[in-house]
Amino acid sequence: NAIIALNSIRWPLMIDPQDQANKWIKNMERTNNIKVIRQNEKNFVSTLENCIQFGIPLLIEDIKEEIDSFLDPILLKITFKQVS
Numbered sequence: 001n002a003i004i005a006l007n008s009i010r011w012p013l014m015i016d017p018q019d020q021a022n023k024w025i026k027n028m029e030r031t032n033n034i035k036v037i038r039q040n041e042k043n044f045v046s047t048l049e050n051c052i053q054f055g056i057p058l059l060i061e062d063i064k065e066e067i068d069s070f071l072d073p074i075l076l077k078i079t080f081k082q083v084s
Contacts, residue, residue: 001021002024005021029057029059032056034056034059035057036059036061038060038061039062039067040062045070048074
């Protein structure tokens with residue numbers, strides 16, 4: 001699972017009932033100041049925007065069966081770089 005997560009082109013979705021993958025990702029990205037958030041938190045969107053803007057790793061926990069539609073462009077890598 002770790003090899004697939006590290007070498008895949010797309011984002012990994014991990015089903016993790018024993019919390020092993022969660023701990024592994026947090027330990028692996030600890031030096032990069034990983035942010036951990038859940039979709040139902042009120043500061044979810046602002047945390048997501050900040051992490052994208054500054055290149056900070058983000059772990060989204062407890063995603064249910066449906067993912068919010070505003071995440072689609074990020075997950076599909078439909079992004080652009082804005083030059084000031």
